[in-house]
Amino acid sequence: MALITITRASQLLANQMRTTVVLPDVLPAQPLRTLWLFHGLGDDGSGWQRKTALEPLAVRDHVAVVMPEMDRSFYQNEASGAPYFDYLTQELIPTMRQLLPLSAKPVANFVAGNSMGGFGAMMLAAAHPDWFSAVAAISPVCDLSVVPSIMPDFRRVFGGVVPADRLRRSLKQADPQALRKLRWYHTIGDADFMKQPNDDFNDFLTRDLGLAVTYETGPGDHDWFFWNRALQATWRWLFDSTKELNDGKNN
Numbered sequence: 001m002a003l004i005t006i007t008r009a010s011q012l013l014a015n016q017m018r019t020t021v022v023l024p025d026v027l028p029a030q031p032l033r034t035l036w037l038f039h040g041l042g043d044d045g046s047g048w049q050r051k052t053a054l055e056p057l058a059v060r061d062h063v064a065v066v067m068p069e070m071d072r073s074f075y076q077n078e079a080s081g082a083p084y085f086d087y088l089t090q091e092l093i094p095t096m097r098q099l100l101p102l103s104a105k106p107v108a109n110f111v112a113g114n115s116m117g118g119f120g121a122m123m124l125a126a127a128h129p130d131w132f133s134a135v136a137a138i139s140p141v142c143d144l145s146v147v148p149s150i151m152p153d154f155r156r157v158f159g160g161v162v163p164a165d166r167l168r169r170s171l172k173q174a175d176p177q178a179l180r181k182l183r184w185y186h187t188i189g190d191a192d193f194m195k196q197p198n199d200d201f202n203d204f205l206t207r208d209l210g211l212a213v214t215y216e217t218g219p220g221d222h223d224w225f226f227w228n229r230a231l232q233a234t235w236r237w238l239f240d241s242t243k244e245l246n247d248g249k250n251n
Contacts (some may be wrong), residue, residue, distance in 0.1 A: 002176055003049065008095065018093065020045045021100065022065040023167040025179025031103035032064040035238070036093070038075065038113030038120045041141075041151060057235050068092050072153065074141075079159035082228045089128065110238055112136035112185075114227050119144075119167060126170040129178035136185040136234045139222055141198035142167055163227040168204060176209065179224045184213040186228050186236050190218025 010017045023032070025079055039047045045149040048054050058065050059196075063186040073084035097104055109132045118140025125135040141147070145164035147154050151232040161170075171179065184205065188198045195217070202215045214237060220226030 003055070004010075004115070006096075006166050010091055011088055012091055013082045015082075018045060018069045019090070019096065020049055020067040020069075021096070022049060023064045023100070024056055024064070025063075027101055027127065028062055030047045030106075031101050031108070032062065032104045033108040033239075034064045034066060034110070036109070036111045036121075036124075037065050037067050038111070038117030040113070040115030040117050040194055041072055041074075042206065046247065048153075048231070051224045052231045052232060053197075057232070061239050063233075063239065064100065065242075066098070066102070068095050070117075070120065072116075072157065074116055074147075075123055076097070076157060078157045079155070081156045084124075085127075088124070099189070104133055107133045110134045110136070110241075112138065112234060113140070113236075114138040114230075115222065116141055118233060119141075122167055123170055125182060126167075126174040128172060129182055132182060133243050134183035134185065134238055136238060138227060138230045138234060139192055139194065140186070140198065140201075141194065141199035146194060146197070168201075171205075172208060180211060182211075185234060186213050187216040187218075187233065189222065189225065189226040189230075190217055191219070191221045193222060201227075 004021040004023065006019045006021060007016055035197065039045055048067055054065060068088065070084055075085060075088060077083040077085045095195050096102060111121045111124055111132050117143065118137035121135055122137050122140060125132060143164055144162050144166055147162045186202055188195055202213060205211045205213050
């Protein structure tokens with residue numbers, strides 16, 4: 001396993017930006033399948049690597065995992081801050097493909113994230129559904145009305161009023177046929193404080209948009225104990241692996 005931290009200057013953000021990447025030990029002849037994995041509010045691009053069984057999964061199944069540093073941006077162009085969505089789509093993804101042997105084919109690209117990152121993954125899929133073959137939202141913030149209670153600095157990102165239905169509006173504005181070509185996975189813990197909004201949002205995805213969504217719930221809260229288990233369930237769903245982890249360690 002190769003764990004790489006890439007720090008590069010972003011012209012759009014006028015800042016040095018860090019990206020954490022997990023690569024398998026032996027690179028295949030063809031460009032790698034790539035999971036673009038987004039962090040949540042208050043975390044950073046190293047969170048998934050530090051707190052879950054991500055590394056042995058990536059090594060075992062020969063998948064590259066790219067985890068960008070996106071601050072508290074909700075993966076958007078901030079109202080009074082920096083253009084993070086433009087950075088993600090115009091700089092980060094193209095640059096990672098220039099530097100690393102990553103496939104650009106939609107069938108070999110997947111986007112996922114937890115909490116704020118789950119929101120970001122679905123927003124990116126709504127804007128560019130033809131870039132990916134699957135999107136996985138883990139405990140996503142799907143109703144932004146909760147944001148002022150969990151994010152004191154929300155005005156920098158959203159301005160004076162937080163648009164509670166931004167994700168729904170973005171998905172409604174996307175190409176419906178392109179959205180239906182994607183595989184959709186959605187999961188949340190039963191004790192999560194956003195469980196009911198996620199139930200409602202899954203109804204929106206399936207009933208209003210006509211998407212075929214795998215929606216899984218179970219014991220757990222809005223924390224890394226749940227997200228570690230959820231990552232492994234998400235991974236099985238994404239890559240259809242029947243192999244078992246050896247106590248979370250690579251053989």
